Amino acid sequence: MSFDAICMPAAIRAQESLSLATLALLDSAGQRSRYRDINAALGLSFTITAATVQGSVARWPAFARDANLLPAADLFGIRLRDLHPPHARRGLEQSREYREHFLDSYLPLIETALANGQPVIAFRGWPDPWSDHWGIITATSNDGLGLAGCTAGSDSMLALKEPALQCYVVEELAPRQPDDAALLRAAVGAARCFLYNRSDGEADVVTGPEAYDRWRIRLDADLRDPAGLEVAAAAHAAFASTIVANRAAAALFLGDRRASADDTFRNPLDEWLAACQAAGEALAPLCDVGAITAAAAGSPGIEELIAGLLRARSADQRARDCADTLASLVKADS
Numbered sequence: 001m002s003f004d005a006i007c008m009p010a011a012i013r014a015q016e017s018l019s020l021a022t023l024a025l026l027d028s029a030g031q032r033s034r035y036r037d038i039n040a041a042l043g044l045s046f047t048i049t050a051a052t053v054q055g056s057v058a059r060w061p062a063f064a065r066d067a068n069l070l071p072a073a074d075l076f077g078i079r080l081r082d083l084h085p086p087h088a089r090r091g092l093e094q095s096r097e098y099r100e101h102f103l104d105s106y107l108p109l110i111e112t113a114l115a116n117g118q119p120v121i122a123f124r125g126w127p128d129p130w131s132d133h134w135g136i137i138t139a140t141s142n143d144g145l146g147l148a149g150c151t152a153g154s155d156s157m158l159a160l161k162e163p164a165l166q167c168y169v170v171e172e173l174a175p176r177q178p179d180d181a182a183l184l185r186a187a188v189g190a191a192r193c194f195l196y197n198r199s200d201g202e203a204d205v206v207t208g209p210e211a212y213d214r215w216r217i218r219l220d221a222d223l224r225d226p227a228g229l230e231v232a233a234a235a236h237a238a239f240a241s242t243i244v245a246n247r248a249a250a251a252l253f254l255g256d257r258r259a260s261a262d263d264t265f266r267n268p269l270d271e272w273l274a275a276c277q278a279a280g281e282a283l284a285p286l287c288d289v290g291a292i293t294a295a296a297a298g299s300p301g302i303e304e305l306i307a308g309l310l311r312a313r314s315a316d317q318r319a320r321d322c323a324d325t326l327a328s329l330v331k332a333d334s
Contacts (some may be wrong), residue, residue: 003119003138005029010153014238014245016044017133017152017287018065020257021121024136024150026076031175033076036249036256037211039184041072042189045250046276048243050211052204057218058235062132065208066123066166067199070117075186079172080121087200089165093124102163103145111140113169119149122164126324130158137167156166176207180260184192185330187253188323195320209320212313216306219286223296223305233292240286243312249281265329272322275315282311 005028008020019039026033039045042065051062061195068084071082083106120137125145135151144159151158165239173233192198194207206214222232254273261269285291285308295305329331 003117006119006136006138006150008150008152008154013248014061014242015039015152015188015249016042016061016065016195016242016246018069018121018123020152021045021134021136022069022073022076022078023171025078025119025121025173025213026128029173030176031077031177033175033177036081036253037178038076038255040065040067040187041068041075041178041183041190043068043072043187044196045187045253045260046191046196046323047048047207047229048209048211048215048315049070049194049199049204049205049207050214056235057222058213058238059184059233060167062124063205064194064199065134066168067193068186069168069254072186072190073168075182076180077172077174077176078170079174080168081171082167082284083157083167088167092165099134100161106163107146110137110169114138114140119169119170121168122149122160123145123159123166123232125162125164126154126158127161130154131162137164146263148306180257181330184257184265184326188326188330191323192320192327196318209313209316212309212316214231218310219306220302223292226296229293231294233289233296236292237289240283242285244280244283247276247283250276251280260325265326267327268280268322268325272319272326275319279312279319282308282315284308293328322329 008024021036022038023035032044044324049060051063052059056256068189070080113120122137123134125137126133126319130151135149138148139148140146141148141159144161146156147160197206197208199207219236251273254269258266258269286305
C-alpha cells in the first residue's frame with residue numbers, strides 16, 4: 001500500500017490518538033469513516049482509566065487504549081498483527097533491556113513490514129509533546145531509532161525517539177463500512193470490556209466506574225498541595241476533558257443507532273445516551289483549570305468538584321446496566 005496518503009489530523013477536543021490513527025488508515029485507502037464509530041468500536045467512548053503508577057493524571061488516558069483494537073480494526077477491514085500482546089508491555093517503560101530488545105528484534109521486523117508496504121501503528125516513543133500518543137510508522141529515518149511517521153497534530157514526519165511500547169503491523173487494509181447492527185454489537189462488547197475492568201493492559205490500571213474512586217483520592221490529595229496546585233489543576237482538567245469528549249462521541253454514536261433502531265432497542269439506547277450526557281455534564285467543571293484552582297482555595301470547594309465526579313461515576317454505572325441490557329438484545333438479534 002502507498003504511504004503517501006497516510007496523514008493523521010490534529011486531535012479536536014481531546015480526541016483519542018488511536019482512533020485517529022485508525023481513521024487515518026481508512027482515509028488513506030479511500031474509506032470515509034466517522035470518528036465516533038471507530039471510537040465506539042474501540043470502546044474508548046465509554047471508558048475512564050485510572051492508574052496507581054506515579055506521574056501526572058494527564059497521562060492516565062494513555063493506558064489500555066488498545067484492549068479492543070484487533071476486533072475493532074477487523075470490523076472496518078484492517079487486519080493487524082501485534083508484535084506482543086497488550087499485557088506483555090507491563091513494565092517495559094522502566095526496563096533498560098527493552099531498548100536493546102526493540103533494536104535487535106522489533107526494529108528489523110518493522111523495517112521488513114515497511115519494505116512490504118505495511119505501515120505500523122505504534123504506541124509511545126514519539127517526541128514530546130506526542131510521547132503518549134499512538135501514531136503510524138511509515139518510513140525509516142536517519143534520526144532517533146531509525147523509524148519515522150506521524151501522529152495526531154504533527155505537521156511533519158516525526159522520528160521515533162524511544163522504543164514504542166506496542167506495535168501493530170497493518171498486514172491488510174481492505175476498508176469496509178460495517179452496518180448499524182455490527183457497529184452496535186462491537187460497541188456494546190468493547191464498552192463492557194472497559195466498564196467491567198477487563199482491559200488486560202498495563203499493570204495497576206483500573207477502568208470503568210471503579211476508576212472514579214482512584215481519581216477522587218488523587219484529586220483530593222492534589223488540590224490540598226499548594227506547591228503543586230497549578231500543574232495538578234492542568235493535569236486533572238486535561239484528564240476530565242478526555243472523558244467529556246469521549247462521552248460526547250458516545251452520545252453521537254448512540255443517537256445514530258437510535259435513529260435506525262426498533263422499539264426493542266430504543267429505550268436502552270435512550271437510557272445509555274442519557275447516562276453518557278449526564279457524565280459529561282457532571283465533569284464539565286473539572287475541565288476548567290480556573291474552577292479547579294478556585295475550588296482548592298475554597299470556592300466552590302473541593303467537595304463540590306468531587307460531588308460532580310461521583311455523579312459521573314453513578315452515570316457510568318447506569319451506562320454499564322444499559323450495556324448489559326443491549327448485550328442480551330444484540331446476542332438474541334444476531
